[in-house]
Amino acid sequence: MVVSLIERTDVLCSYCGHAPYHDALLNCWECDVNVCSRCATDGPQPLCPDCVAKALPRNLPPMLAISGEMPLSPAQWGLEFKWDGVRALCYWDGRRLSLQDRNLGDITARFPELQEWASLLPDRPFILDGELVALDDQGLPEHATLQRRMLSKARPDRAPQDAPVYYYAFDLLFMGDRPTMRLPYAERRDILANLGIERGCCRVPPGHIGQVQAMLETAADYGLEGIIAKRLDSIYEPGRRSPHWRKLQAASSQAFVIGGWIPQPGASRQVGALLIGVYDERKRLQYAGRVEAGFSDQDRLTLAQALRPWQRPTSPFRPSGVTLSPDEQVIHVTPRLVAKVQYGDWPAGEPVRDAIYKGLRLDCIPSQVTREVNGRP
Ligand SMILES: [Zn+2]
Numbered sequence: 001m002v003v004s005l006i007e008r009t010d011v012l013c014s015y016c017g018h019a020p021y022h023d024a025l026l027n028c029w030e031c032d033v034n035v036c037s038r039c040a041t042d043g044p045q046p047l048c049p050d051c052v053a054k055a056l057p058r059n060l061p062p063m064l065a066i067s068g069e070m071p072l073s074p075a076q077w078g079l080e081f082k083w084d085g086v087r088a089l090c091y092w093d094g095r096r097l098s099l100q101d102r103n104l105g106d107i108t109a110r111f112p113e114l115q116e117w118a119s120l121l122p123d124r125p126f127i128l129d130g131e132l133v134a135l136d137d138q139g140l141p142e143h144a145t146l147q148r149r150m151l152s153k154a155r156p157d158r159a160p161q162d163a164p165v166y167y168y169a170f171d172l173l174f175m176g177d178r179p180t181m182r183l184p185y186a187e188r189r190d191i192l193a194n195l196g197i198e199r200g201c202c203r204v205p206p207g208h209i210g211q212v213q214a215m216l217e218t219a220a221d222y223g224l225e226g227i228i229a230k231r232l233d234s235i236y237e238p239g240r241r242s243p244h245w246r247k248l249q250a251a252s253s254q255a256f257v258i259g260g261w262i263p264q265p266g267a268s269r270q271v272g273a274l275l276i277g278v279y280d281e282r283k284r285l286q287y288a289g290r291v292e293a294g295f296s297d298q299d300r301l302t303l304a305q306a307l308r309p310w311q312r313p314t315s316p317f318r319p320s321g322v323t324l325s326p327d328e329q330v331i332h333v334t335p336r337l338v339a340k341v342q343y344g345d346w347p348a349g350e351p352v353r354d355a356i357y358k359g360l361r362l363d364c365i366p367s368q369v370t371r372e373v374n375g376r377p
């Protein structure tokens with residue numbers, strides 16, 4: 001009796017339906033189903049796609065960073081920009097894609113555009129760690145847009161899609177049929193960069209080594225929160241807030257109006273501190289703090305000379321929020337000069353912290369100086 005090969009299902013791959021000619025037909029190590037070498041995992045114990053999907057870990061909480069100091073040995077740390085978005089682990093079992101937020105909530109349906117990306121992905125399963133980021137028209141992260149998306153009660157396909165959302169992948173927890181979490185960070189990044197996933201709305205932002213200061217400045221310039229430093233030899237520890245990952249805050253800077261100054265102790269013709277403010281929506285000059293650092297000797301003299309013509313008897317701040325120590329005397333000035341000031345933190349309703357003078361801004365109109373959000377007015 002002659003049997004056609006095509007009709008004999010025991011020689012067909014159960015997944016792609018091919019009767020492999022050159023490739024031997026394999027049996028799944030787990031469930032014994034027929035599977036061709038293209039559909040099975042590589043290695044001495046080949047697995048079919050279903051068994052791989054079953055073996056994919058679930059519900060991994062993301063590894064977290066501590067707020068940190070600058071690493072002492074920059075050559076041992078990889079640096080990434082900190083993107084202001086929604087942290088999400090991405091599970092791809094070779095056929096289905098799902099997203100979990102840091103509290104293990106399933107947020108797949110909120111981001112339908114990621115399913116388009118899924119259609120471009122290779123068959124090999126993987127788990128990524130990354131951040132969902134909405135970009136504004138200048139290509140900078142816009143947290144408010146993403147927040148609207150997360151909070152929207154509308155059906156996801158009708159949810160506001162007012163800004164394109166990207167998935168910035170920065171770590172790899174699993175690939176093929178095995179976890180990669182015990183591999184050193186540097187190795188995981190290498191594999192991630194060569195995974196071929198950077199299509200559609202997925203980006204793999206590059207890591208850097210050893211340029212801490214330059215990266216913090218770039219982050220500040222673009223209004224990013226800061227950078228994350230990760231030890232190159234560190235493993236991935238799900239759910240742990242680890243000292244091997246450190247969050248370094250970028251300093252922010254913006255223009256402030258000068259509304260007064262305090263002379264250097266014992267040098268009345270030199271600026272010791274500047275009192276700065278911004279205009280609120282009712283056009284009142286609000287006190288925003290004092291700047292005592294960043295002046296060269298020349299700055300101290302020049303600023304005192306530049307401010308002297310604007311001296312006046314009363315404070316321009318409404319209301320004045322200035323606190324002084326008993327031996328300090330303020331010289332009030334009409335708000336005509338604008339300074340660029342870098343600061344570490346500026347909690348609402350409080351003065352700026354760690355303020356550093358960066359120079360005069362002669363291109364600014366004082367009455368238009370307001371509090372900026374994300375480096376932009
Ligand atoms: Zn096959």
Ligand SMILES: [Zn+2]
Pocket residue numbers: 028029030031032033047048049050051052
């Ligand atoms: Zn199987």
